[in-house]
Amino acid sequence: MKEYPIGRFAPTPSGRMHLGNAFAYLLAWLSVRSRDGEMILRMEDLDTLRCTTQLAEGIREDLRWLGLLWDRETPPQRERTDAYEAALQRLKERGHVFPCWCTRGSLNLVNAPHASDGHPIHPASCRNRSEAERKLQKEPPAWRLEAPDLEIRFTDGLCGAYSENLMTECGDFVLRRADGVFVYQLAVVVDDGEAGVNEVVRGCDLLSSTPRQLYLYRLLGLTPPSYYHVPMLTDAEGRKLSKRDADMDLGQLRKTMRPEQVIGRLAFRCGLLAREEAVSARELAADFSWQKLRREDIIIGETKEDA
Numbered sequence: 001m002k003e004y005p006i007g008r009f010a011p012t013p014s015g016r017m018h019l020g021n022a023f024a025y026l027l028a029w030l031s032v033r034s035r036d037g038e039m040i041l042r043m044e045d046l047d048t049l050r051c052t053t054q055l056a057e058g059i060r061e062d063l064r065w066l067g068l069l070w071d072r073e074t075p076p077q078r079e080r081t082d083a084y085e086a087a088l089q090r091l092k093e094r095g096h097v098f099p100c101w102c103t104r105g106s107l108n109l110v111n112a113p114h115a116s117d118g119h120p121i122h123p124a125s126c127r128n129r130s131e132a133e134r135k136l137q138k139e140p141p142a143w144r145l146e147a148p149d150l151e152i153r154f155t156d157g158l159c160g161a162y163s164e165n166l167m168t169e170c171g172d173f174v175l176r177r178a179d180g181v182f183v184y185q186l187a188v189v190v191d192d193g194e195a196g197v198n199e200v201v202r203g204c205d206l207l208s209s210t211p212r213q214l215y216l217y218r219l220l221g222l223t224p225p226s227y228y229h230v231p232m233l234t235d236a237e238g239r240k241l242s243k244r245d246a247d248m249d250l251g252q253l254r255k256t257m258r259p260e261q262v263i264g265r266l267a268f269r270c271g272l273l274a275r276e277e278a279v280s281a282r283e284l285a286a287d288f289s290w291q292k293l294r295r296e297d298i299i300i301g302e303t304k305e306d307a
């Protein structure tokens, strides 16, 4: 039996949507819509200082403009603290997490950086503080998940086989920071898992966080999705597009382009169209296939001249 696909858009409403986000959302939408699946929207606003409801509304408006409609919106992360707390509690009860008072400075001193994302590997010795030692601490702790000597393997729909040893390549990782804020790794698993999301399409900059998330799925008894980590959009120098590139945000693009032109350009550059032409997302969905997609980074940032 074929699985009914449930995908999601999970924007962070801390700024205007840029073309790189639009690209990942387009592919997520095409993959789900081409198989009559369901699309969920969720605002990833854990950073309550930078994320606003006004920016969230701007992202909804940009998605509508692009023709990337969703079927339902699940609660934003800022309203999901109870669910994350419950998940952390379950992990505490089973002895998978421990309190940690390490500072960033002390971690940088003793450890080599994480192979993939540059974070220092946390010293396992921190797990073994005595109860008396813990009671002496005056500050609230961060809560870390013990990283076991376990190789997590999965096959990405685009990037192929990927594996990571959690202990040696990642180390114990934070689930809730000392200031009480839950981290993305836990929130995304609880949210996607509870919403029944079975397909995650996102930028390949998040590939290296997937083993941690798969381990959390396992510990929490949730069913993991399949993953497609899509190429990054870069400028002519190979620099990843980001919110710094103001001319690549939807606010600017909407001044000079129609949605079908934006979609057509993305589709052409990533291999879904043989030549650049205006096309709607709906038209593209008719014969979408992951097989057509380019695997390497996609240069799009030099378009000032060739626009």
Ligand SMILES: [Zn+2]
Residues within 6 Å of the ligand: 099, 100, 101, 102, 122, 123, 126
């Ligand atoms: Zn520690």
